[in-house]
Amino acid sequence: MYRTHTCGQLRLENAGQEVTLAGWVQKSRKLGGMTFIDLRDRYGITQLVIDASAPAELLDTAGSVGREWVLQVTGKVIERQSKNPKLPTGDIEIAVSGIKVLNKAMTPPFTIEDVSDGGEELRAKYRYLDLRRNPLQRALFLRHKIAHEVRNYLDSQNFLEIETPYLIKSTPEGARDFVVPSRMNPGQFYALPQSPQTFKQLLMVAGYDRYFQIVRCFRDEDLRADRQPEFTQIDCEMSFVEQEDVLGTFEGMMRTLFRNVLNVEIPNPIPRMSWYDAMDFYGSDKPDIRFGMKINEITDLVQGHGFSVFDSVEYVGAISVEGAAAYTRKQIDELTEWVKRPQVGAKGLVYIKLNEDGSIKSSVDKFYTPEQLQAVADRLGAAKGDMMLVLCGPKRKTQTMLGVLRIEMGNRLGLRDPFNFAPLWVVDFPLLEWDDETQRFYAMHHPFTAPKPEHLELFYSDRKEDLEKVCANAYDFVLNGTELGGGSIRIHEADVQQRMFEVLGISREDAEYKFGFIINAFKFGAPPHGGLAFGFDRVCALFGGQETIRDYIAFPKNNQGRDVMIDSPSYIDQEQMDELFLNSTAERK
Secondary structure (H helix, E strand, O other): OOOOOOOOOOOOHOOOOOEEEEEEEEEEEOOOEEEEEEEEEOEEEEEEEEOOOOOHHHHHHHHHHOOOOOOEEEEEEEEEEOOOOOOOOOOEEEEEEEEEEEOOOOOOOOOOOOOOOOOHHHHHHHHHOOOOOOOHHHHHHHHHHHHHHHHHHHHHHEEEEEOOOOOOOOOOOOOOOOOOOOOOOOOOEEEOOOOOHHHHHHHHHEEEEEEEEEEEEEEEOOOOEEEEEEEEEEEEEOOOHHHHHHHHHHHHHHHHHHHHHHHHOOOOOEEEEHHHHHHHOOOOOOOOOOOOOOOEEOHHOOOOOOOOHHOOOOEEEEEEEEOHHHHHHHHHHHHHHHHOOOOOOOOOEEEEEOOOOOOEEEHHHHHOOOHHHHHHHHHHHOOOOOOEEEEEHHHHHHHHHHHHHHHHHHHOOOOOOOOOOEEEEEEEEEOOOOOOOOOOOEEEOOOOOOOOHHHHHHOOOOOHHHHOOOOOOOEEEOOOOEEEEEEEEOOOOHHHHHHHHHHOOOHHHHHHHHHHHHHHOOOOEEEEEEEEEHHHHHHHHHHOOOOOHHOOOOOOOOOOEEEEOEEEOOOHHHHHHHHHHOOOOOOOO
């Protein structure tokens, strides 16, 4: 054996034992005639000591090793004279009697420490070295732990883990597909699945009433901190269920994860909020409810007083920021410029201060009396020392801008503690959303989401205003302002599914070509069914107190969708191109 113990295993009760360890050199130092080496593996660090009286060959070997060399050492566990309370192994050290160099190492391009001196791009290039650092090891251990608990819980609920294909058919709607050319079928392409949606529904038709999969999914879309081109879902589907059954099952799963992984209890039951309330009061369909600062409409209070900016718009809304009346003019100007950024999109910002002395100061003082401004403060529940921030414009756009501003003020005021968990179900989404540019409806979730049974009459209407009122039998699980999971009760009747394609502008021929297999399957006795998919990477990141998912993926891509470690994507040679019947006009760099 290369080792009898790991580098994080030995304690004072092991004193006197002869042991063998193997690992990487964290650091080496000489003090007087003594040589000390910190040996590291994924379990921890153990200090090695080589006495000046050791044989010359041992001293020479110990003196030559460098950072990240791979060693095998033998020796006796002894009590340390100078203990290190920061290490679990800090009460002992190994009096080394033998060292074998298993592999030498070049000096790494950055320090393998909790806080490294390497930049993000450099560490991505040498990801296999970055993964040796404790923060990333803890992240991947957390990922493993969550996956283990998910499987245990779903198994206890009679779910079967079933794999579905990665090479499938490209379908419309949603993000762009990644496509794979087929050598055996010239000119034809597979698509990589954005989710196993149709396959899990087919499994319900097949009678496997509880399915799950921790599955890789692929979407060709612009990237950000919580998005990767390849990502992992906890994908689940259930037959003979209504919305309450699905929500109850997965509340149980999340409660189990919080309890067993973080030793945290979350509310029981988890609060629920309609999509309409989420947009009206938080400006987001994934509201962060850890703090207040709700959006309030004040259109009726501020229009008709001669201020043309407010008088000419559909909607005026405001938030009240606790303690912000102390903001200086410079700070307010900076905040005004912040809301004008393209990421927010506001044309300007109006403020109303409720000063500690009871006076009111506003950027629109000449249009409103103190009594009129106090009425705004009363509606927002503002107190002395608070400042109200006002935006206006089209209703949904303005609410969204206020939602972004609310999150920014929450960040500035330190109200978004990553380890204060506030889960929420958002329900009653619109089934459809209208796009003015293309003059057509799109599915808010996906084309297989069922309308609320009570809205079926509206769903079959030809009037645009009726279709906009149809609610989906859909739900999202939101945690701390992040959508962790989403799902719905599915359409299980062929005629309802055909109507959905019709509303989305998908012709019968196109629907038959792209979805004929599932439409036909519904004709053979499809049960009522529904499901939910959690973003596994996002769950891991939020449980770890982070917003970015990259540290919780062993080998992630950067913001350009590149793996800089293996230099991918890359060009393929002309012979491969010809074999796949491909032509490219892209210039090789």
